[in-house]
Amino acid sequence: MAWMPQMIRRFLEKPGSVDLTRFQAVVTEAARLEAEVESRAELTPPEGHTVGTAEFCAVVREAARRTLGERPYDVQLMGMLALLDGNVAEMATGEGKTLSGALAAAGFALRGRRVHVISVNDYLARRDAEWMGPLYESLGLTVGWIGESSTPEERRAAYSRDVTYAAVSELGFDVLRDRLRTDPADLLVPAPEVALVDEADSVLVDEARVPLILAGAADPGQAAPEMAALVRRLSRGYHFEIDDEGRNVFLTPKGTDTVEKALGIDLYDHPGTVTEVNLALHAHALLTRDVDYIVRDGRVHLINPSRGRVALLQRWPDGLQAAVEAKERLAPSETGEILDSITIQGLLTRYPEICGMTGTAVAVGDQLREFYDLKVAVIPPNRPCVRADEPDRIFADSDDKVRAIVEEIAAQHATGRPILVGTLDVAESERLDLRLRARGLTPVVLNAKNDAEEAAIIARAGARGAITVSTQMAGRGTDIRLGGVGTTDDQSERLIKDLGGLYVIGTGRHDSSRLDDQLRGRSGRQGDPGGSVFFVSGADELLTAYAPDLALPAADPDGVVRHPHGGWTVGHAQRVAEGVHLEIHRNTWRYTRLLERQRAQLLEQRDRILHGDAGGRALAAACPERYAELCASAGEAAVERAARQIVLYHLDRCWTEHLAHMADVREGIHLRALGRLNPLDEFNREAVPAYRRLLDEIGRRSKETFETVDVSRDLADQGLGRPTATWTYLVQDNPFGSEWDRVLSRVASALKGRRPRR
Known part of the structure; x- marks a missing residue:
């Protein structure tokens, strides 16, 4: 009956969890x-058919010890076996995911x-x-890596290796260029x-719907500055309303009248102008x-909400990007015409086999199963x-909360205990920095504005007396060592352990419980x-946006809400937020x-x-006489x-036009719900x-061109020239799927609210 506890445990676990018994048996052997x-x-080096056996585990463990000076723990070998079996391995912070991943990659390559x-x-x-290079070499394998600055020759060489490390965006951009x-x-x-x-949860779930874009350069539009000046004169509640979740904004009838008077037009007779205004x-x-972006060096830089870092090369769809730049008077x-695009989810589902590793996978287990069968x-x-x-x-209000945070930081700092404070956005990190300095404390701030200093800041975050105020970036992928990096003996580490170790303070709950768990996991x-x-606090955006109808229980005289229902309300708001984001992903x-x-x-064609x-x-079948004549x-x-070249040109050109057409369709498709149609x-x-x-x-244009082209001359000079410059970027949200950034989705509300014209 020894199997009964295991069966019961599996029954109680979240759906999709994997039985580890067989992995444990292999590692024990x-x-x-x-x-x-x-x-x-x-x-x-092990042979391909031995990958996953006890002999394989013993050999790669010894290879890691000899080449890296690290003997993989049993749990690291179990993580490797879980990856080789095609799963997502959840391993806590500091458990050595990098080495487990390298061993698994070696196993796949040996197969x-x-x-x-x-x-x-x-x-x-x-x-x-570079870190795992000696390990791969000892196993008779080659390894390469690709970065933003890699040349085409370096990329080709890296892709020729047995194992290639690459940022997801760089891989996607190379696929688009190909x-x-x-x-x-x-x-x-x-x-x-x-x-x-x-970081499988981040890539496979948080960023799954992000499209990578290949564009051909074009001239920017001129309407954005005029519209930015116009909307600055509008007031919330009078000229426009924002929905309960803060995801859509739409003009009121009064706002519509104001805009029409300013522009001298009947607004809804000009769909393009409606789009520009919205x-x-x-x-x-x-x-x-x-919060959503910073302005640095005269440019708008988006902030990745799940990492807190500047989202390099990332932008909103061109119209919205231009609107934000006009808002900031930049x-x-x-801008440019989209030549092709692919979502990160679409990029990864191309692979016949996917596996991954992260510290927080169980919370998104259902999504991993639904979207990737993992x-x-x-x-x-x-x-x-x-x-x-x-x-x-x-706390009942934000002022009480902030005062309590400052008091808690001061009290813990007085003991010498290192503190990592996780804030929800850049603005909050800077406000808290000012409050702490006014108290005589000297925190170090880590946010999207100084992300280049991340490694150095995180290296010192575990030192005695350190106060690190960080957005969600918080060095994910790098451990915070107690005592700080560079300590010559264990005395500082022992001292910090005696003080209770690293103390993590979150200044608010994130929309996702996983981000909270990641912050906690730094300690x-x-x-x-x-x-x-x-x-x-009851004023936090999480509660006001996702539980607006639920009031917190009454606070005690010190401002603290101690009734158990307070914790339930916070958890409920977070569950609602997670549900909203999941539905956006599905949509x-x-x-x-x-x-x-x-x-x-x-692409097959x-x-x-x-x-x-x-x-x-x-073309020979479509134009036999012309084909014979040219031959x-x-x-x-x-x-x-x-x-x-003719057929490829028209195929690519028609696909570009198809994308633009379907983007236009997607813009207004929700209006059809007014006619009780499913969008x-x-x-x-x-x-x-x-x-x-x-x-x-494609066939018609190819035939037409072939009938008139001079094959002895450069085709680019005969109307088949491709863009002289292409560039790549990521769009913040999918123009074809995410409802919150579809600015026309609330036009119906404005239309219904307009007074009839005489």
């Missing part, structure tokens, strides 16, 4: 082989599979590739085989400086976590002592999935043209080359015939 393997003078280890940024991709190549020799990215995703209003009312940045393997810590997580301290690594507490994927399928079908003579055969005068090889069904009803027209148009 590997321990018995360890002494024998350690005695070998030379290690023979003959090409592995892309996908990271969240260039720094981690390069650090991990989709527009006209010469097979120029292709960079090999066929996808295995994706091993670091974009300006969205930028004015819903996007906040030092010169408009480069299960979560919860790997136990090497040493039990002894961190003391206190209940939330809840208590590898069995170290530590503590954490979150401060919450995005519903609208994006059809376009992804259409693009996949078109494109590959046949690029790598063969499908283009020539198609006689220029030669069959020249005609085939020209036919390939998603209506979108699909538009998309399917539009795609058929796209295929017909």
Whole structure:
């Protein structure tokens, strides 16, 4: 009956969790082989068929010890086996995910599979590739990495390695560029085989709906500054309203009249102007400086909400980006026509096999299963976590909360205990810094404005007396060592442990419980002592946006809400927020999935043209006399080359136009709900015939061009020139899926509220 507790435990766990029994058995057997393997003078790299066996575990453990000076713990080997089995491994902070991932990547490569280890940024991709390089070399494998500054030659070399580390954005941009190549020799990215995703919850869930964009440069529009000046004169509650969740803004009838008088038009007779006004209003009312973005070096830089860092290369859709720049009275940045795009979810589902690792996977287990068919393997810590997580301290108003935070920091600092304060945005981190300095304390602030100093700040965050005020970035991917990095003995570390370890203070609950858990996880690594507490007030955006109808229980005279219902209310608001974000993710994927399928079908056709003579055969069948005439005068090889370029040009051009058309459809599709129609069904009803027209148009345009082209001359001079410059960026939210940034979704409300005209 020994199996009964295990079965009961699995029944009680969250859906999708993985039974670790078989992994434990393999690791136990590997321990018995360890002494024998350690005695070998030379290690023979394991063969592919042995990957995942006890012998394999013993060999790679010894390889890591010899090359890196690190002997993998049993739990690290279990994490490796969970990854090799195609799961997401949840491993706590400080448990050595990087090494587990490298061992798993080596295992896949030894099986003959090409592995892309996908990271969240260039720094981690390069650090991990270089750090784990000696391990791969000892196993007879090659490793490379790709960053934003990598040249095409460096990228091609990195992709040729057995294991390639890359930031998810760089991998996606290379895929997009390859989709527009006209010469097979120029292709960079090999066929996808295995994706091993670091920080899997962030990449697979938080950023899943983010589209990566390849654009052809164009001139920016001129309407944004005029509209920004107009909406500055509008007042909330009189000229416009914001919905309960703060995700949409729309004009009131009075606001509509004011705008129409200012512009001298009947607004809703000019759909383009409606869009421009709503974009300006969205930028004015819903996007906040030092919360959603910062202004640095004369440019708007978005802030990644789940990491707190500047989102490099990331921007909103062009119209909204221009509206924010106009709001801040900045010169408009480069804009352009979207040539192609792919969501991060679409990028990763190309891989036949996906696995990943993170510290917080169980909370998104249902989404990992729903969107990627992945299960979560919860790997136990090497040493039990002894961190003391206190209940939330809840206050009636924000002033009481901030005073209590300052008092708590001062009291803990007086003992010498290091403190990490996690704030919700840049503005809050700077306000708290001022309050602490007024109290005579000297915190170090880490936020999107000084993210270049992150590594140095985190290295000192565990030192005695350190006060680090940070946004959600907080050094994820880097451990905070007690006593601080650079300590020559263990005395400082012992002292900090005696003081209780690193103390984490959250100044408010995030929309996602995972972000709270990640902040807590900065403390208590590898069995170290530590503590954490979150401060919450009834005025926090989480409660006002997601539980506006639920009042907190009455506070005690000191301003603290101690009734148990207070904690329930906070938890309820967070669950509602998580539900909203999940529905946005689902909605995005519903609208994006059809376009992804259409693009996949078109890419199959494109590959046949690029790598063969499908283009020539198609035009020979469509224009037999012309084909024969050109072959006689220029030669069959020249005609085939020209036919390939003609069909590829029109295929890419028609796809660009298809994307623009479907973006326009998506803009106004929710208005059809007024007629009791399902917007998603209506979108699909538009998309399917539009795609058929796209295929017909490719054939028609290709035939028309082939009838008149001079194959002996440069085709670019005959109307087939491609963009002289292309550039890449990420869009903050998916233009085809996320409802909150669709500025026309509330036009219906404005229309219904307008008074009839005489």
